[in-house]
Amino acid sequence: MQIEKYKIDEHNQSMLKEHRRRFDFIAAGVSDAEAILKKLIDFQVAIPSWALGTGGTRFGRFSGGGEPRSLEEKIEDVGLLHALNRSSGAISLHIPWDIPGNPAAIKALAAQFGLRFDAMNSNTFQDQPGQQYTYKYGSLQNVKKEVRRQAIDHNIEVINYGKQLGSDSLTVWLSDGSCFPGQLNFRQAFQHTLEGLQEIYAALPGNWKMFVEYKAFEPNFYSMTVGDWGQSLLYASKLGPKAYTLVDLGHHLPNANIEQIVALLLMEGKLGGFHFNDSKYGDDDLTVGSIKPYQLFLIFNELVEGMDARGMDHARDLGWMIDASHNVKDPLEDLLQSVEAIMLTYAQALLIDRKKLVATQLANDAVAAQEILQNTFRTDTRALVAEARLRAGAALDPLALYRNERVREHLVKERGAGTVATGL
Numbered sequence: 001m002q003i004e005k006y007k008i009d010e011h012n013q014s015m016l017k018e019h020r021r022r023f024d025f026i027a028a029g030v031s032d033a034e035a036i037l038k039k040l041i042d043f044q045v046a047i048p049s050w051a052l053g054t055g056g057t058r059f060g061r062f063s064g065g066g067e068p069r070s071l072e073e074k075i076e077d078v079g080l081l082h083a084l085n086r087s088s089g090a091i092s093l094h095i096p097w098d099i100p101g102n103p104a105a106i107k108a109l110a111a112q113f114g115l116r117f118d119a120m121n122s123n124t125f126q127d128q129p130g131q132q133y134t135y136k137y138g139s140l141q142n143v144k145k146e147v148r149r150q151a152i153d154h155n156i157e158v159i160n161y162g163k164q165l166g167s168d169s170l171t172v173w174l175s176d177g178s179c180f181p182g183q184l185n186f187r188q189a190f191q192h193t194l195e196g197l198q199e200i201y202a203a204l205p206g207n208w209k210m211f212v213e214y215k216a217f218e219p220n221f222y223s224m225t226v227g228d229w230g231q232s233l234l235y236a237s238k239l240g241p242k243a244y245t246l247v248d249l250g251h252h253l254p255n256a257n258i259e260q261i262v263a264l265l266l267m268e269g270k271l272g273g274f275h276f277n278d279s280k281y282g283d284d285d286l287t288v289g290s291i292k293p294y295q296l297f298l299i300f301n302e303l304v305e306g307m308d309a310r311g312m313d314h315a316r317d318l319g320w321m322i323d324a325s326h327n328v329k330d331p332l333e334d335l336l337q338s339v340e341a342i343m344l345t346y347a348q349a350l351l352i353d354r355k356k357l358v359a360t361q362l363a364n365d366a367v368a369a370q371e372i373l374q375n376t377f378r379t380d381t382r383a384l385v386a387e388a389r390l391r392a393g394a395a396l397d398p399l400a401l402y403r404n405e406r407v408r409e410h411l412v413k414e415r416g417a418g419t420v421a422t423g424l
């Protein structure tokens with residue numbers, strides 16, 4: 001299933017008049033609309049291969065049908081998203097869920113859709129069929145040397161797949177930790193993990209980055225060996241300049257001030273990448289912006305401010321990725337909504353009047369500072385983002401076109417109603 005260019009043009013034509021009216025309205029109030037549009041066109045958000053199927057919980061999984069049955073079909077799905085919004089130009093793979101049988105052919109297929117390979121993800125949180133040692137008591141932290149060895153070798157294997165695909169980063173998320181007090185020697189667990197990461201780090205090609213993703217809870221519920229940004233930053237600092245902290249929005253304790261974490265990591269030059277999602281309780285992996293859009297805006301505010309202060313390229317210098325799961329929605333529709341939420345919020349952050357905000361801070365004027373942030377947050381950036389899409393050759397309303405074209409029905413016909421994609 002592919003969406004032909006002429007379908008996008010027809011769709012855009014039908015919406016153009018109304019779009020122009022809305023765009024002209026917002027553009028009139030923005031001093032540098034062209035510069036903002038360029039940034040929006042450049043900004044790409046990677047799609048995780050494991051979010052293309054219906055997610056499950058430990059209570060069940062309800063497939064919506066037409067899920068990708070192979071890596072090739074996953075790439076095809078991301079290709080569809082990218083054709084619709086031109087903002088999803090990368091895919092992130094998880095090994096062994098997505099082992100590329102023929103990496104050169106997979107790379108060529110992705111290129112046909114204009115996609116590149118974002119961070120590679122290793123998996124030492126599940127045991128795989130035929131695997132020699134179990135990860136029940138952790139992987140890199142394990143008290144048994146042979147288990148640690150197996151986990152290190154797996155990560156190096158993932159780097160090797162990534163090299164063949166043209167990826168340039170490895171995300172390491174460890175479920176290591178303990179479920180009960182006394183189960184683990186914290187210091188020894190940290191040391192073992194650090195030593196393992198050091199070996200993996202040594203196997204990184206020169207231009208690669210390593211992202212150390214933290215998470216406060218789950219599947220271990222007493223301690224996590226990479227449990228928060230402090231621990232991740234400690235590993236990343238000890239590892240060296242190619243190692244960075246990765247922030248997954250769902251991995252904090254309740255009410256954590258994520259925007260402040262982001263600001264400080266950026267200041268230290270140690271923020272590497274993002275996993276976007278939203279949550280009400282824990283690592284809920286809900287659609288980006290569906291629960292706490294203002295928090296997302298405050299995070300983007302810090303991202304834009306901090307990246308500009310360091311002269312960083314918004315589109316290229318951090319790894320932007322969605323990490324979501326969908327129990328009740330069509331995964332592709334959910335991903336379109338998530339990318340849209342990210343783009344709208346990024347656009348809002350670009351609209352903040354920095355000079356005025358700094359002046360309010362210097363004057364200790366909390367009221368005026370709040371006015372600036374909330375006025376911007378309440379600005380409707382939909383036409384701005386739609387214009388960026390139009391100029392990039394995408395659809396003015398990707399979700400509407402997806403539905404009009406009955407994409408899911410086509411996929412179910414093509415692939416079957418009972419297909420289940422690999423992933424969580």
Ligand code: LRH
Binds near residue numbers: 050
């Ligand atoms: C862990 C996590 C991590 C994994 C993904 C499947 O909760 O966020 O990024 O790789 O989920």
Ligand code: MN
Binds near residue numbers: 173213248275323
């Ligand atoms: Mn994640």
Ligand code: MN
Binds near residue numbers: 248250251283323
């Ligand atoms: Mn997660």
